[in-house]
Amino acid sequence: MRIDGLQYANWSEKIFQQLRQGGVDAIHVTISYHENFRETVLNFEQWNRWFETYPDLIMKGTAAADIDRARETCRTAVFFGFQNPSPIEDDIGLVEIVHTLGARFMQLTYNNQSLLATGCYEAEDNGITRMGKQVIKEMNRVGLVVDMSHSADRSTIEAADLSERPIAITHANPHEWAPALRNKKEDVIRAVTSNGGMLGFSIYPHHLKEKSDCTLASFCQMIANTADKYGVEHLGIGTDLCQDQPDSIVEWMRVGRWSKEIDYGEGSASNAGFPPMPDWFKDNRDFGNIEKGLSDIGMSEQEVGAIMGGNWYRFFTENFSPAG
């Protein structure tokens, strides 16, 4: 089983076909960065059109059982998430509404301070806000998973502790392997995994050791080391693949509507766009390379299966339905 914990591609029939060629059974796709509720609904609508147009390639996923159905019919189940809480605006009632529409992950922040928590680019982090505490409780109730991939350390640890259900870092790597601002320090990963949560390994080059030049062996050894440290059952893949996106999209991700000035985020003025992907993971057809890489460094078939999809499958099974 192959499940990718995060993608934000410039979707097309070509990519849907590549998902099939790569044997990808399920993906979590971002459908909102800075969109408000109404704009996010447009993105649900767009996906409804794609499901209608390509019924033999993709299907909407809302529960883990949809992955079984996708496998039986040789399709990819697509699960929705937000990288920012902007779709719920300042309205806690929208948590249940977006879950009903199909959202299954929501980041509490995207780089900046949100109404709920602090993002990793703020100078200081005062943890989960008053509204954040209420919203985590409501997300737990309806089955919308807290994702802290772009949050600051203290906010992430507090979210892991406050949440009564496991949370996720869908796309990031250990900071000790690649000291990017977005990668996660030991106490952060520990808080998430010790509460039953998941870490999805990112292949976005800014999160890799040696960036675009990172080797498959280095990436896989990092995964094995992380498994030794936190337990293989908490680990999955979250490629952060942004295939075929123009550079204007990474600028939009970084700047949204919050600033009139350019913010380069993980990039820089001289390297503002999307960095090139490593040669061993260009697109969805390359999942086999990761699988082989994990075997080559000595992981068992069972461990490789857990990391490539089994753990996400279990996590989806347990965390997408209402509590109770």
Add this chain to the structure above:
Amino acid sequence: MRIDGLQYANWSEKIFQQLRQGGVDAIHVTISYHENFRETVLNFEQWNRWFETYPDLIMKGTAAADIDRARETCRTAVFFGFQNPSPIEDDIGLVEIVHTLGARFMQLTYNNQSLLATGCYEAEDNGITRMGKQVIKEMNRVGLVVDMSHSADRSTIEAADLSERPIAITHANPHEWAPALRNKKEDVIRAVTSNGGMLGFSIYPHHLKEKSDCTLASFCQMIANTADKYGVEHLGIGTDLCQDQPDSIVEWMRVGRWSKEIDYGEGSASNAGFPPMPDWFKDNRDFGNIEKGLSDIGMSEQEVGAIMGGNWYRFFTENFSPAG
């Protein structure tokens, strides 16, 4: 001249007539607490209807010169403000849009953490956010005044220092006189006034010493003491009068849409509604009582005039136009 720095009444012809009976030349009225942009536009529309319906009592105010015109025609000039940045959502471009529509004050927070700063009810305050710094700059550019009445201390001090134009605390009192959470400590008032800003004295009972039983003499002596400490030129009135509002409105102010649980704010379960106003300030007809009270404790005619409206007039003159 009489100018009130903040009201949120349940507006009616009766109240517009009382404004005239009280000789009120201008008021700053709140038109948004939790409303998003589109909802705030509805509130601008409602005021347009009132201006159309009662042209002999009220008129829209956008510049200090409108106060002169209101005085010449025996009307009250109504200036608009927001007690939360919710009308600009996450969109810095809306700062100029709301100014064009007539907004002249915007609080960076209302009790809770916002995208811009920390509110006074949060456990901790990490100051002005990344977006907050951008938005203050834009507010300075277009002439939308930063109001920090409901913000936490550090955020307020940082806003006063970061802003290139004077800011305001439109409705609060010194904490040393009445130690309410919403009242302001010395370093906060100092930061605002030393940067040319204004403090408007509130008559909302939760902000008064002895609350609803506060005497006029105590209130006026507090004003005189504050003038001695920070300079009379930085002081005005901001009654926070919420005349004729049902108790459901104070619950809405406190809870908005951010929580499914009741939050009692400055009240309590046993005292959840609007507290009764002190007997010397029941409505807009009572501004003469404050004027007389200030004279009675020995303030000069010039000082009383400055506090009752002259200072706000000067502040409006200097801060509502684009920076130039």
